[in-house]
Amino acid sequence: MKIKNICCIGAGYVGGPTMAVIAKQCPNIKVTVVDINQARIDAWNSDDFNKLPIFEPGLAEIVKEARGKNLFFSTNIDKTIDEADMIFISVNTPTKTYGKGKGMAADLKYIELCARQIAKASKQNKIVVEKSTLPVRTASAIKSILDNTGNGVQFQILSNPEFLAEGTAVQDLLDPDRILIGGGSSEKDQKAVDALADIYANWVPKDKILTTNVWSSELSKLTANAFLAQRVSSINAMSEICEKTGADVREVSKAIGMDSRIGSKFLNASVGFGGSCFQKDILNLVYIAKSYGLNEVADYWEQVILMNEHQKNRFSDNMVSTLYNTVSGKKITFLGWAFKKDTNDTRESAAIKVADNLLNEQAKISVYDPKVSEERIYTDLDYLNTRSSDENKSLLTINKDPYDACKDSHAITILTEWDEFKSYDWKSIYKNMQKPAFVFDGRGLLNKKELEEIGFVYYNIGTGN
Ligand SMILES: NC(=O)c1ccc[n+]([C@@H]2O[C@H](COP(=O)([O-])OP(=O)(O)OC[C@H]3O[C@@H](n4cnc5c(N)ncnc54)[C@H](O)[C@@H]3O)[C@@H](O)[C@H]2O)c1
Ligand SMILES: O=c1ccn([C@@H]2O[C@H](COP(=O)(O)OP(=O)(O)O[C@H]3O[C@H](CO)[C@@H](O)[C@H](O)[C@H]3O)[C@@H](O)[C@H]2O)c(=O)[nH]1
DSSP, X not given: OOOOEEEEEOOSTTHHHHHHHHHHHOTTSEEEEEOSOHHHHHHHTOXXXXXXXXXXXXXXXXXXXXXXXXXXXXXXXXXXXXXXXXXXXXXOOXXXXXXXXXXXXXXXXXXXXXXXHHHHHOOSOEEEEEOSOOOTTHHHHHHHHHHHHSXXXXXXXXXXXXXXXXXXXXXXXXXXXXXXXXXXXXXXXXHHHHHHHHHHTTTSXXXXXXXXXXXXXXXHHHHHHHHHHHHHHHHHHHHHHHHHHTOBHHHHHHHHHTSTTTXXXXXXXXXXXXXXXXXXXXXXXXXXXXXXXXXXXXXXXXXXXXXXXXXXXXXXXXXXXXXXXXXXXXXXXXXXXXXXXXXXXXXXXXXXXXXXXXXXXXXXEEEEOSXXXXXXXXXXXXXXXXXXXXXXXXXXXXXXXXXXXXXXXXXXXXXXXXXXXXXXXXXXXXXXXXXXXXXXXXXXXXXXXXXXXXXXXXXXXXBOO
């Protein structure tokens, strides 16, 4: 079966880049990304490629190349579903904020709405692909909705989780470590698996395309994120021991990373991991374990989240105690708000928690981030509901110029590892600050020796002073 027409539901951080790359690599397939959010679709269709809703290195170039040829963005969902042979579901699956499983389970309401819409709009057989990250066994719920509410057409359900990381999405999609496809064992299911594998085979070597049963595929996605986040929490736990003992966490990371059984990646101690996935997916895993009565398994994985919360809190606590136990009325500059460099995404960014803690201490915060909008920063803070929107606006200001953001401040804190921070004129920044001038580097980004020579008091995660 050759796929000619793809519909992707959800034009977000996954749907947009993933489909842009499929369109680029498969010029004979028409790819249409649909969304209920008109503003988002308008932004994807913008003539100004700086206005695409998502910033990812290399993405604008690919959209420019494919859009209008075989890549389209639309809000005409029913029509696009009906015309497609294969439908990717790439909608959000956030942590539930209400009812049973509140604060833990994945909220599957958007997934169910998609399934119902696919069932209603489809007049011919379709392959439905789970691209969103889902609890293990969700495919059976999707199948039940499709089979019981549809127009009698046949649906094959596949799981094809996405492993891209933000900031390197295009590179990850063009050269993935592996493609994972989960499918059933019937002949029809296997044909569907082959059809999806053939799409990826246009640019991914065959030995990197792995096929499994549906449940293994769904669970592998949660497992991969749990393992990655666990490495960050593990090295962050060691960073605290380093600070007490005079060991340097970067030296420890290097030493253990050279052990080929451990490997060197994901061992950067930081102010804490953020992003839309790690916390959400581990909480989901914890919930699944609990729902099977596997309490020890649940507690084990929950510790990864607890350690991460501790890391963010101890970072801001250390700032307050170092700044003579009070930051009330003091200007503190945040360099970076995004959850990592090279993205405008701020979901679960450590910066939000650190800011909230410091605002509770009545600090005056000034933020500079090269890619995050002013509106986004205030929305992130207001969402916490710690104080009124007006109070947030009066205590926290946003600067478009990093040097203005740093002027007259008592302390600078690095919350995102943007490369540009390394090449700032730190001497001139120092000159214009209150003294003693502190830098709290939550990313281990800057050069301690150089900053200390200028006169800064420099605090780095995982290094005893
Ligand atoms: N962000 C990542 O880096 C990443 C990586 C791998 C997997 N994932 C997973 O992929 C999924 C999507 O994540 P995301 O970051 O792209 O989310 P997102 O919030 O950026 O995008 C989801 C989009 O789906 C749209 N949507 C929701 N319900 C809809 C419906 N019924 N019909 C049409 N559109 C609808 C929303 O309007 C939104 O634009 C999640 O399950 C996530 O866990 C995310
Ligand atoms: O050594 C490290 C590595 C990462 N981080 C932090 O961990 C968070 C997550 O980083 P990363 O995993 O690079 O970005 P994500 O876009 O969240 O990607 C993760 O989550 C995606 C969504 O599920 C998966 O697809 C990816 O494979 C998985 O890496 C960020 O705040 C990083 O700063 C560290 O603090 N230290």
